[in-house]
Amino acid sequence: MVLADHVPQGDPLQIRQIAEQQQIPDRYLEQLLSNLRRAGLIRSQRGAKGGYLLARQPWQITLLDVMTCIEGREAQSAQQGEHSLERLVVRELWQEVNQAASEVLQAHTLQDLCDRRDAQNNADLMYYI
Amino acid sequence: MVLADHVPQGDPLQIRQIAEQQQIPDRYLEQLLSNLRRAGLIRSQRGAKGGYLLARQPWQITLLDVMTCIEGREAQSAQQGEHSLERLVVRELWQEVNQAASEVLQAHTLQDLCDRRDAQNNADLMYYI
DNA sequence: CATAAAACCTAGCGGAAAACCGGGATATAC
DNA sequence: GTATATCCCGGTTTTCCGCTAGGTTTTATG
Numbered sequence: 352m353v354l355a356d357h358v359p360q361g362d363p364l365q366i367r368q369i370a371e372q373q374q375i376p377d378r379y380l381e382q383l384l385s386n387l388r389r390a391g392l393i394r395s396q397r398g399a400k401g402g403y404l405l406a407r408q409p410w411q412i413t414l415l416d417v418m419t420c421i422e423g424r425e426a427q428s429a430q431q432g433e434h435s436l437e438r439l440v441v442r443e444l445w446q447e448v449n450q451a452a453s454e455v456l457q458a459h460t461l462q463d464l465c466d467r468r469d470a471q472n473n474a475d476l477m478y479y480i
Numbered sequence: 481m482v483l484a485d486h487v488p489q490g491d492p493l494q495i496r497q498i499a500e501q502q503q504i505p506d507r508y509l510e511q512l513l514s515n516l517r518r519a520g521l522i523r524s525q526r527g528a529k530g531g532y533l534l535a536r537q538p539w540q541i542t543l544l545d546v547m548t549c550i551e552g553r554e555a556q557s558a559q560q561g562e563h564s565l566e567r568l569v570v571r572e573l574w575q576e577v578n579q580a581a582s583e584v585l586q587a588h589t590l591q592d593l594c595d596r597r598d599a600q601n602n603a604d605l606m607y608y609i
Numbered sequence: 610c611a612t613a614a615a616a617c618c619t620a621g622c623g624g625a626a627a628a629c630c631g632g633g634a635t636a637t638a639c
Numbered sequence: 640g641t642a643t644a645t646c647c648c649g650g651t652t653t654t655c656c657g658c659t660a661g662g663t664t665t666t667a668t669g
Contacts, residue, residue: 352566365644373564379629385646398637399643414573435502437481440596444543444588451580459573468569494615508658514617527666528614 352468354393355409355461363395363402383421390420409465415456481597483522484538484590492524492531512550519549538594544585 353369366384370377384403387393394406405412434442482498495513499506513532516522523535534541563571 363644367644373566376629378631381645382629388645395645396637397635397643397645399641400638401636401644403645436597436601437502437593440593440600443596444584444593448581448584451584452577455573455577455580464566464569464573467572468565471569472565496615505658507660510616511658517616524616525666526616526664528612529667530615530665532616 352461352465354403354405355412355465358405358409363400363404365402369403386420386423387417390416392416392420405461408462410460410462412461413457414459414461414464415453417461418456481590481594483532483534484541484594487534487538492529492533494531498532515549515552516546519545521545521549534590537591539589539591541590542586543588543590543593544582546590547585 353372354364357364366377366381369375370380373380384393384395388395388403392406392412394404396402396404482501483493486493495506495510498504499509502509513522513524517524517532521535521541523533525531525533
């Protein structure tokens, strides 16, 4: 979301700035960003004045994209050794649950989240006045 | 599901029997059953010839009921100290995801799962012939 | 009543994953 | 050429889940 906010400026954002703004350990954030980069969600520029940029526009990046990157789940599928019939049907239903969750995540983009946040912020300000 | 299968017999099922049938460590299964009992999903009878019984009929027990028991998640909610606005909206969306998952779980009962399993079993047998 | 058979309770272990540092190597603007 | 950034990789700490263990309480039965 911070990267999305910074898209208009056009210049890369550095780990330090993001980490400070969001109160995240910078060394840890670095690894998360690495994952996002390897997945092609963000681009990086090395060296002085370097940093990170979104690879696509904020409305073209779904939260499912983001989740699948940072939550590096490797499906332990196809290991159907001596699964009982019970475990099989439970497994099937579990996939249905995951599917439902994924659909919600895919229905929202980074832009959506930022917009919601801004709306929330405005509401708070109005209440303050 | 094993308990649901055993409902017609009417007598309580013991940990050992379930553990053996499903290849689960019995001492571990004991704790899972404890959770289900504390949540009121199953009833227990202590002493000799004791065991466990479903507290309701299999079609009256949703998988959401079961999940919320064995996955003892205590919501760490209401701890909105210095949550940034970003974290707030992300949290909101995360609840949407959970909601979607819960709805799928709530739409299926123990009976459903058992029926599916039996259907699957029949299909397998037909194929075998 | 005595005994055995079951559920009940509480504590802790072990491994794996997540969260988090640290030390360099590498690329790049100036 | 140097300062500044990302990159890479390994190690540490914390947390959680699956599981084990010992002992207590309840109850059917002879």
